[in-house]
Amino acid sequence: MCSFRLFGLQKPKEKEVWSTEVTDEDLKNAVEDEYGVKYSKDWKRLLNAKTHVLVGVYGVYSIRKGVKVIANNAFRSSIFLTSINIPEGVTSIGSGAFSYCDSLTSINIPKGVISIGDYAFLSCSFLMSINIPDSVTNIGDCAFSDCESLTSINIPDSVTNIGDNAFSGCKSLTSINIPDGVTSIGNFAFSYCDSLISINIPNSVTSIGYSAFEGCDSLPSQVKSNIIQRFGKNVFES
Secondary structure: OOOOOOOOOOOOOOOOOOOOOOOHHHHHOOEEOOOOOEEOOOOOEEEEOOOOOOOOEOOEEEOOOOOOEEOOOOOOOOOOOOEEEOOOOOOEEOOOOOOOOOOOOEEEOOOOOOEEOOOOOOOOOOOOEEEOOOOOOEEOOOOOOOOOOOOEEEOOOOOOEEOOOOOOOOOOOOEEEOOOOOOEEOOOOOOOOOOOOEEEOOOOOOEEOOOOOOOOOOOOHHHHHHHHHHHOHHHHOO
């Protein structure tokens, strides 16, 4: 049989996608740097850092240039990690990537990161501040939950969704400015932010989940009243 062919026409190159999921095969074929941190063979994906291993000098670790994604649970429970430098070019921080990093105090998220996964910084109890670049569109569920030392957070205009429990239990957070562009705030998103005294909710927000502000006992009565008038009292109730 003869097949019809068009010469000179090329199929458009598909955009490369790097998964944050890690398989046993990935780990089997991984390469390690001098600190024992595992990367994919092409150095595009950071896969795993050995728990309880001291990485870098004084717990400071710089991810290799060229990395595109930080995999799910990559640094989970790396208790000696104090600071992490993420290079430009990274587009995704996987679920649980830095969860339970008890000594982590600072992190630089570069422009170009689009997604911060669920539980990404869960229970990083000494993380004091973080700047989210204006390339991020989604803050995942429980992304910064129980970051008890977090005093300030910059949410850029690019974000459209704040996930369930995203900032729940951030007991040191005193104010939050939600930018125009955010349309939904998830269930329990800011619950039990005990020190929260100021919050700005723009007109772009059309949906706030139940108990989003439960336990925010420091919010002034008038602020609570205004929020209830717009979204109903269930945002403060369990």
